[in-house]
Amino acid sequence: MIPVTAVDVTDAESLVIEVLRSGKLAQGALVRQLEEGFAEGTGTRHAVAVNNGTTALVAALQALGIGPGDEVITSPFTFIATLNAILSTGATARFADLDAEHLTVDPDGVAAAITPRTAALLPVHLYGQPADMDALTALAADHGLHLVEDAAQAFGATYRGAPVGSFGLGCFSLYATKNITTGEGGMITTDDGGLADRLRLLRNHGMRAHYSYAIPGHNYRMSELHAALGIPQLARREELVAARRHNAAALSKGLAGTPGLILPGDAPGCEHAWHQYTVRLTGDATLTRDGLARALAERGVETGIHYPRLVFDHDCYRTHPRVAGTSLDDVPVAAAAARQVLSLPVHHALTGEQVRVIVTAVREALGA
Ligand SMILES: *Cc1c(COP(=O)(O)O)cnc(C)c1O
Numbered sequence: 001m002i003p004v005t006a007v008d009v010t011d012a013e014s015l016v017i018e019v020l021r022s023g024k025l026a027q028g029a030l031v032r033q034l035e036e037g038f039a040e041g042t043g044t045r046h047a048v049a050v051n052n053g054t055t056a057l058v059a060a061l062q063a064l065g066i067g068p069g070d071e072v073i074t075s076p077f078t079f080i081a082t083l084n085a086i087l088s089t090g091a092t093a094r095f096a097d098l099d100a101e102h103l104t105v106d107p108d109g110v111a112a113a114i115t116p117r118t119a120a121l122l123p124v125h126l127y128g129q130p131a132d133m134d135a136l137t138a139l140a141a142d143h144g145l146h147l148v149e150d151a152a153q154a155f156g157a158t159y160r161g162a163p164v165g166s167f168g169l170g171c172f173s174l175y176a177t178k179n180i181t182t183g184e185g186g187m188i189t190t191d192d193g194g195l196a197d198r199l200r201l202l203r204n205h206g207m208r209a210h211y212s213y214a215i216p217g218h219n220y221r222m223s224e225l226h227a228a229l230g231i232p233q234l235a236r237r238e239e240l241v242a243a244r245r246h247n248a249a250a251l252s253k254g255l256a257g258t259p260g261l262i263l264p265g266d267a268p269g270c271e272h273a274w275h276q277y278t279v280r281l282t283g284d285a286t287l288t289r290d291g292l293a294r295a296l297a298e299r300g301v302e303t304g305i306h307y308p309r310l311v312f313d314h315d316c317y318r319t320h321p322r323v324a325g326t327s328l329d330d331v332p333v334a335a336a337a338a339r340q341v342l343s344l345p346v347h348h349a350l351t352g353e354q355v356r357v358i359v360t361a362v363r364e365a366l367g368a
Contacts, residue, residue, distance in 0.1 A: 009232075015030070018228070026223060027204075031049050046192075048190075051222055053152040057122075058089060064195070071324065077331075079152070082124055083312070103127070110123075128244075153179070170188065203221055243348035254355070259286075261285065296365060307338060
């Protein structure tokens with residue numbers, strides 16, 4: 001089976017052993033080193049490491065003072081953590097439909113969802129594809145709103161030459177299957193020194209000096225062991241993202257013209273980070289999405305569905321008092337995408353031969 005994800009952290013072995021031998025397990029010099037590498041990678045002045053990507057979103061919203069009574073506008077077609085993070089702060093989530101080509105939030109839809117209570121926009125760089133940051137930055141400025149980027153899947157992506165995470169507060173995940181991993185981990189990037197300071201306080205019980213507390217905080221810290229896993233990958237981040245781009249280009253070349261298949265591509269002016277290479281099946285396809293997934297499994301190609309339902313389309317959210325506007329009819333592009341998407345393997349460890357196997361399997365399964 002060609003797997004849809006590949007975790008590759010063996011190059012961290014010596015650094016992890018160093019941490020074990022040092023006995024210094026809690027947040028320290030390696031976390032700082034990982035933060036510095038991340039700030040460099042996103043071209044931002046500050047990066048604050050936390051224990052996972054969901055925490056990164058929660059802390060970012062909290063640092064901006066977002067809470068009960070505030071509304072946050074996001075995409076309905078994302079991993080559930082985006083919605084859970086908003087709800088964790090006490091704020092209300094509201095959704096905008098997607099751009100039909102790139103599956104990131106449509107700025108016109110976002111504009112239409114703004115109410116007097118809107119406090120922040122939370123676009124998701126889905127699969128590693130940057131959202132339309134020019135339009136969203138302008139909207140945020142016009143309406144006095146905060147901008148938080150869910151860049152969990154998008155480390156290495158750029159929008160008009162600028163790395164994602166450099167537009168608003170950038171929130172990254174370092175979960176096991178993400179483009180760069182610490183097993184579990186997260187990172188928040190910003191140029192704003194005041195926000196970075198607040199994030200560092202929130203992360204460590206609001207503690208300014210030993211047993212002296214500036215604000216009520218939490219424990220969001222990353223451990224040295226986790227940082228040790230990420231540092232070697234950060235050093236080869238360009239190679240890792242280049243491998244994904246190379247594989248995505250080869251898949252798109254091989255699959256071009258397949259009837260019933262919509263292929264992903266870079267949005268205008270963007271460099272996709274290719275966390276996922278996600279195709280969509282139209283009504284013209286000879287198989288359903290699930291039929292294609294089965295046919296590919298039979299041919300030794302693992303696939304994933306990101307995501308089978310919109311985030312609000314589960315009983316626990318449909319009736320949630322702080323989840324606003326939960327009709328599939330209001331977000332038809334997103335609703336269609338949830339029925340059509342299928343992710344193919346695109347990870348850095350694929351061989352050229354495996355890419356050819358994937359292309360042949362898809363073409364054969366669809367009778368192309
Ligand atoms: C992975 C992910 C998160 C959450 O990250 P964790 O590290 O798993 O907590 C948030 N948003 C999106 C879009 C993700 O893919």
